[in-house]
Amino acid sequence: MKAVGIILAGGNSHRMRELTSKRAVAAMPIAGSYRAIDFTLSNMSNSHIQKVAVLTQYNARSLNEHLNSSKWWDFGRKQGGLYVFTPTITADNGYWYRGTADAIYQNLDFLRRCHEPYVILTSGDAVYKMDYNKVLEYHIAKKADITVVCKELEDSEDASRFGTIKMDDSMRVTEFEEKPMVANSRTISTGIYIVRRRLLIDLIEHCAEEDRYDFVTDILIRYKNLKKIYGYKIKDYWSNISTVDAYYRTNMDFLRPEVREYFFKQRPEIYSKVSDLPPAKYNPGSVVKNSLVASGSIINGTVENSILFKKTFVGNNCVIKNSIILNDVYLGDNTYIENCIVESRDTIRANTRYVGENGVKVVVEKNERYAL
Template sequence: MKKTIGLISANYVIEEINSNIQERGLAALPFGSRYRLIDFPLSNLKNSGVGCVGIIMPFNNRALIDHIGAGKAWGFGRKTNSLFMLPGSVYGRKNNADKFLLRDIILNFRFIDYDNADYVILCGVNKIFNMNFQPMIKQHEQSGNDLTVAYTVKDGKDIPLDCAIINQSFLIDIASWYGNLDFLGLMKIIEDYLDDADIGRYEFDSEVIIIENMHDYLKGNLSLLENDVRENIFNPDNQIYTNVQDRAPTFYAPSSKVHNSLIAAGCMIEGEVENSVIFRSSHIHKGAKVKNSVLMQDCNVSEGAYLNNFICDKRVHVMKNVRVEGTMETPYYVQKGQII
């Protein structure tokens, strides 16, 4: 395989989500009871044998830096594998869902030119899938294309995965030729100005979870309760890695009732949980019921409370006998650290 590096863009916003999660960037959004969105592209690159990865950081990057650390959980931070946290432009906060700003690429030109790589794998963070890039790299190499774009088919429509393999020399040329258009996304420039570029397509035919609003976030988490979805996303042949936090096993009291739910370690379940995803160290008190909901880390649901179609950020305290019901289309969301 020719030398390949990875470039993950975390410096973009999706307005409906970022307006809620506020202080943490999109890539640091918790998912699936113990993971964050950044874990999926990082793990895919690691499992594909890509030893050098850069992450274009968002402005609000504290949570992301805290989660990634030196990258050891993904096999980086060693002599042979390198993980770089790269600066992102402030403009990335304004461009709604523009994944690969040319300004960010120019700003990190030295990384892209790192060690004379042949290919660069570009990844976003809000489309979740488990993919080994080796077959895609092989197709790209054999085709001789400048760019190969990954897509999947849903409901008869082609859906781009915000994932592509681009020749390093082609990427450098674009950065050199179109520097005056650095406020545009890379794919927009290729689409509008490079009609003669050789662009290939690679179909990915496994499970993809797309998160573009709070409805998608709730639906995506709850889809993990389906065996086939969970087995595809967390395929043991391509493990999804994360920053491990040691917790005691979850305690299920005699009064607890749990049905079709995903519950992380460190929780205390005394009440009823149905069709829900519960993150670490949350406490569901006796007489409380949580249904069709996502509770992030360290949440506390008091006696008699009832939550349905509810997204609860970290360290939220739900008082006694509080009843909150959203809908699947418009789930009720409570920000971090609130008391309701």
């Protein structure tokens, strides 16, 4: 494909509360065995994009570990491949990334050395499947300067979390508001953009000259009347995980058969780094209903409407309902967990009770176990 991919995975979401205190949002576990960034990387690979850069910054250790081998997403190749860029002190610059546009500016040499005519810009914190080739064809047909992938939200969802847009009959963007106080449109930007590489370099350089750092505010919104910016609407599943409630809801969606069918059984596949773990073990007396249980887990208690990630141990007489248990958690005997997200590598002591009564409760026990 005649495009290079850039995944902006360096940001921190304070709305994720304790969940991002030790990992980037793009490294958040999803659906038992995946990380959030797996969906974007798989889309890039399935769209035959051969060169992808991931820009990381905040709490990048976990994300960098996950990306330490590019072969899982078929980026282990002689030409192109997977590049991971973190902020670097140079003779000209000693800053961390100050925004999305600044992150691209600090790695502009990468874009200058590329020969692909187009750039696909995405975030690493959304769960979806997409063929970027179709968006690129639309972009070329419209003779657009920038194409924004957008989606119509359900009435129950909060559009003010996103950038909202309005378009005319030709799908050209006429209004763009970033995280408005009151949303006047149900059409939101998904954070996926296509732009010609040389135009992007020019726009980013102008931003840097004026000390502007944000791609949405300082490029999309400022240039919406000067450049031809078009919207490309999608109707398939798309979910952003940038808040605790959104993260919880996205994971719980995988308990629905149609969502599992879409992501796990329909082509193209979603790829991830593989852990060589034994299959989940269900001991006598265990009861599991409508749940996802990942490999390496041992179940002795009752699990209902929940997602258990890798290497979870559930003790005797434990009850887990409507909850997400992240990787490598030990749940002691007689524990009761409901409407909670339990942080990874935690040990929940026996006879403990956690219930999220006013929304989802994030459980963090300060007793991590360290390998020898």
